[in-house]
Amino acid sequence: MHRIFGPVPSRRLGRSLGIDVIPHKTCSFDCVYCECGATTNKTCKREEFYPLEELLEELDERLSSMEVRPDYLTLSGAGEPTLYSRMGELIRRAKEMTGLPVAVITNSSLLHMEDVRRELMEADVVLPSLDAARAESFIKINRPHRRCDLAEIMQGLKTFLSGYKGKVLFEVLLIDGYNTEPEDLEALKEFLDSVRVDRIQLNTVVRPGTIRELKALGSERLEEIREFFGPKCEIVASGYTSAKGKETDTEIEEILSLLKRRPCTLEDIHNSTGIPIPxxxxxLDELIEKDEITTNVFNGKTYYTTEAKD
Ligand code: SF4
Structure with missing residues (x-):
């Protein structure tokens, strides 16, 4: 069994240790941009694909062999994690066993199911996605299982988000010609304005998906859409640089929140946030100048920290 992977440096979650609860490639969608390849088992049926006890055992083994603990445990992988029928128990027991917060990445397709919403409440961070709020575009980009109904999914998301107390990082992936017509963006905005999210994260295709000739959105267009979606929206597409050529406020927030958790070297910060070194x-120099962070040298290495110097 190799169900535990990473830790993977993640812009959104720091160092994240993944728990892959779904066999490749089992999903309720077959998105045109999926980097895991075509869906071979398109399903909406929840199952205990791997025994819960084995997953927890493997997690325990992996963590005991790690020198530096991860920041998060993340249910993700090559498929839709909410299809795992013992997800709630897995989240709860993994948290009890490790003391680590748990994040779940989901395509939102099963949120119309009461048990899925209840189980997901156990997670500390949920990263739901919705790429389209119009049925035509939803079918074109996500190629869902025939039982997935967009109106039901959106209602499920609304119900879940109205009761969920954890952090919500909402992802929208945009592809030219699939979900970027003015009516698509209007419908998405209307939906996003009606739910409680902490961040709306815009992404676009950066690697070939199951369809090769997909067109990524350029920085300028992404910036326009970011503005249209409002202040909670940020661009997380890899390789994106803002029009002003400056690091965004979000990047500064990411750095400060990482350094509040623990002192880090330049390399640690780069690995966790994905921000290019130069x-x-x-x-970091600007933050030092503003007295928001300081440096300490320990064992010949320079650490950045938000704690005051001794
Ligand atoms: S929901 Fe995620 S795993 Fe499923 S096809 Fe889409 S991108 Fe791939």
Missing amino acids: GLIKT
């Missing part, structure tokens, strides 16, 4: 050095 820009990162400049931002």
